[in-house]
Amino acid sequence: MNIKDSPIMSQHTLHAESSPAVAPKTLRERALHAALFEIGGVLLVAPLLAWLMDHSLAMMGLMTVMISTVAMLWNMLYNALFDRLRKRFGFAMNLTIRILHAMGFEAGLILVVVPLAAWWLSISLLQAFLLDIGLLLMFLPYTLLFNWAYDTLRERLVERRLSRCEVL
DSSP: OOGGGSHHHHHHHHHHHHSOOOOOOOHHHHHHHHHHHHHHHHHHHHHHHHHHHTOOHHHHHHHHHHHHHHHHHHHHHHHHHHHHHHHHHOOOOOHHHHHHHHHHHHHHHHHHHHHHHHHHHTOOHHHHHHHHHHHHHHHHHHHHHHHHHHHHHHHHHHHHHHHHHHHO
16 A cells, blocks of 8 residues: 555545645734835825824824824734644635624724724724724724735745745
């Protein structure tokens, strides 16, 4: 009996082929990912909020930077935990998983952003929650598209590095 035909080897091979390869991310890469995401978010949101809420760009810019800082820290923690789950259970990053990933991230962020926005803008928690829902509706597609693009580019870079190593 060939070792590849054995039940143990077949199960192992099947599992290995169906599990996505996830190259580990360093803390430095996680920080870069989070920083790029938040810079894009601030540039998108601050002018829009200043215009919609009739506040100065400086006031809304500072608020978005505060929220961005909280979000950046949450992003690194959330994605590290998510990557551990992905590695343990071996699921692919398909559209459904990406949507669930984005929704989970935003749900956790609401817990901190609502009180912060209420305090900064001197509005009620309900008003801050409604503001956050508006931001959530904007950030869900932004989160989905940003992470999809980042992961696609990262995968290409990792594959390119691996192919260079194989040539050597």
